Amino acid sequence: MNNNNIESGKNISPTQSQLSHFVAKGIEKNFGGIKALSNVNFEINRGEVMGLVGDNGAGKTTLMKAISGAQLCDSGSFYINGKNVKINSPLDASRIGIQIVYQDLALCENLDVSANLFLGNEIRYFDNLKFIPKILRPLDHLSMEEQTKAAIEKLKVHTITSMRTKIGFLSGGQRQSIAIARAIESDSSIVLLDEPTAALGVTQTKEVLQLVK
Template sequence: MTFENTMVGQAAPPAHLAVRGIQKRFGGVHALRGVDFEVARGEVMALVGDNGAGKSTLMKVLAGAHLADDGEFLLDGKPVEMSTPNDATELGIQIVYQDLALCENLDVSANLSLGAEPVKPGWSFLPHLLRPLDDLEMEVKAKKAIDKLEVRTLQSVRAKVGGLSGGQRQAIAIARAVGTESSVVMLDEPTAALGVAQTRQVLEVVKRLRETNHAVVYISHNMRDIFEVSDRITVLRHGSNVATYTTSDTNPDEIVVAMTRGLDTENGNAA
């Protein structure tokens, strides 16, 4: 029985972000073994695999948090450098981690501008850090980002994040990633530990990311969520590609078998 990277289902759309032959080692651990991965604009690509498959490592390589040992990065078919998180940000790649990195003591508008707060004009004689913040501009930008994703459960961008539900917080973290002029948004287990109603809120936001022409990478263990929001599914196993499936042409059982046993390329099916 042999295993290799395979596209199962319909032809793939043109890739916006692609990586080829990515290798990553941590001492004696070979975390990524020549992984290929791509995602198109207007697409939700699910990235799945059992624990230790290499999902988190690949995500951090794509975000510039880990430096790949080998391989290449392509944006709209053109080679790009990806050595630091700043490189990823400048290329329009944003990641929303499980911990969300929100400040609970600040309101929604302040969180959405965190690290890039606008300052009021006319105070140029002061050092930048001492200039007063333009609260009105932050509020306008926050409302625009929230409206773009149609987050209907949020009553006010002046609400403190500490008083919001888990689903609302996740939506805010996604809105912040979208508000940075990004083209790629990666979501790490966005519905983990959420209730049914909150999960529904987040899944609706993810679907709207497709409509905003973002390339979305969706990392999850929840098969129900994956099959609801994704267009394609890439399966990793032991740091290597198994296959990329068109979601409408496969089923959860086939994906689970590919995750745990790999693909029998002689038959073109999960082993």
């Protein structure tokens, strides 16, 4: 990481902190003598798409990791709807509605579309009967497939026709669509995309960018 870091002198007023959906104020991160993030300030409104551009080593990934709780910043504050929030772990970020889609997508190629969308959050029969151990409750595959189809249609993705298709048979753009759908369906209000079009062809890149819009 070089000295071409993310730096901003723009200050966010208290009024802006209350009006914007997400606000970062004075975010800083050092790695030894290297200043990766220096007084980073920005705000994001609901429905807004913000792009982070910079050279390799400029601090883009460091900032995303700080917002997603994967890396603690040395100083600064985050606000959601005017309320100061602490993001000390990915679980903290998830609880307040922040999800990140990493470049490797973290999808299981041997599982189908619906299984990936609900991975770790599967729908099971008898979910209202808490006295039955979760491991003994069978998976409700039909409900998961129906909800997955609805999520895909909501994002206007028309190239995935079967929710039972294994991820390994999908294109890069289709996989990215599944990863984004999973982040959105987890009740998140902020979705961070790390290099969403890396290693994609021209057509697939257009599909992903249209999906983001």
